[in-house]
Amino acid sequence: MSISSALQTAFSGMKAQSYAIANISGNIANAQTPGYKYVDTNFADLITAQSTKQAVAGSVIAEARFTTAQQGPLRATGISTNMAINGPGFLVVQQKTGEAKFSGVSLYTRRGDFTLNKDGYLVNGADGYLFGNNLDPATGSVTSSGPIKIANVSLPGRQTTRIDYGANLPKMPGTPAAASGDTSPYTLPSAVVTDPTLPAPDLTKKVTAAQAPGFLDKSIMGPSLMLYAAGGGPVSFSTRWAKVQDAAPAATPPKTAVWNLFYAASATTAKAGDWINAGAAFSFDTSGKFVPPASATVGSDGAVALKIPQVAVDGVSVGDVTLNLGLGGLTQFATSSTAAATNTLAQDGFAAGTLKGLSVTGEGTIVGTFSNDMTASLAVAGIANFANPNGLKAASGGSYEQTRDSGPPIAGLNAATIVGGNVEASNSDIAGEFSKLIATQQAYSANVKVMTSSQQMMSDLLNAIR
Structure with a gap:
């Protein structure tokens, strides 16, 4: 190798080490940047001359080695709208270019420090607007695809259509009449159903207000809960059980124990008002099975x-309600016990509610918690995977652009999970x-030494010629 070649090689070494130190500088500077992926440096030698008996090492070239696919540590932030991907994948974002206008070019990021801005959009610390599907909180159906916006969200009330109920009724009900020695069933013909x-x-069966004292004397308390009419208006639903037929296995034909369920037509005057029969005979065999x-x-x-x-209380109609007893629930x-022992009691209606808080599920669904203690899905974050994530082109703000090397985006988590209330920290190790x-x-100093030595040799050669 000539002296001039040595100078060129030393210069390439200095240039390569300068490139490496620039990458190191960037990695150190971004050690606290959420979602940052460090850039390593690969070195490759360039052989300038080679034969079977002689090989001369040539210059060096430095190239970037990306770690886009390498997971960074997850750190809890306590901010419910923050989200980190545990596994492969990227969150889909776009930049805003004007008032209510977006670039139209999807970017892909691991930076998940999203918070709600003044307009209700989820935006990360690099001004990336999260894209995905917005959902109807009442039905869960997709209302729009694009920037996720959560503003002035309310959950409309839902009418009660089902009551889940399970209980054990006593063989000998502890009615006020029974306390006085009267254990006979309640037998008012106009009010009871025995078939x-x-x-x-x-x-047609009901207990009128005038007949209520006798009914209350021969019945026990049943389930009481709040139902909801259309629009979410609350309706107080109070019930009582009355045994209307005793079991008589020896009779011809044999008789089973039969109960009737009644509900109060008025919540304000329940004890002195009408009691409506649910309209069915609840019978039990000798073993107590319904x-x-x-x-x-x-x-x-x-x-x-x-x-x-046709359930109605105080003139407010709830409509038809299904009493779901399940398998062996009654x-x-x-x-x-001489009282009805309730095991299960729930209903599917609720009042209207306003948004109180947000959370993110493992599937990337943004869930709202409302003032009526209900939850509903509001949006689904856009997630994309790539066959070669290291082939993505880095953009500013911790985002990446699709390239020919990366391949097209593949929608979905692909076995990854979203961790709400967390962000992915930089994978750079200080x-x-x-x-x-x-x-x-x-290495840089050594290349400088080679350059100065080569320069000294060149000077010695010129002095010899003089």
């Missing part, structure tokens, strides 16, 4: 449901970068 073969609920009436619906798994038609087993910094500085 379990009726194909539909009997809507025998569904003909008007009940029995599922393939044996779950029983009955319809309480029984009459012998216990020491200790490792300082180690590389020392080695790079020494």
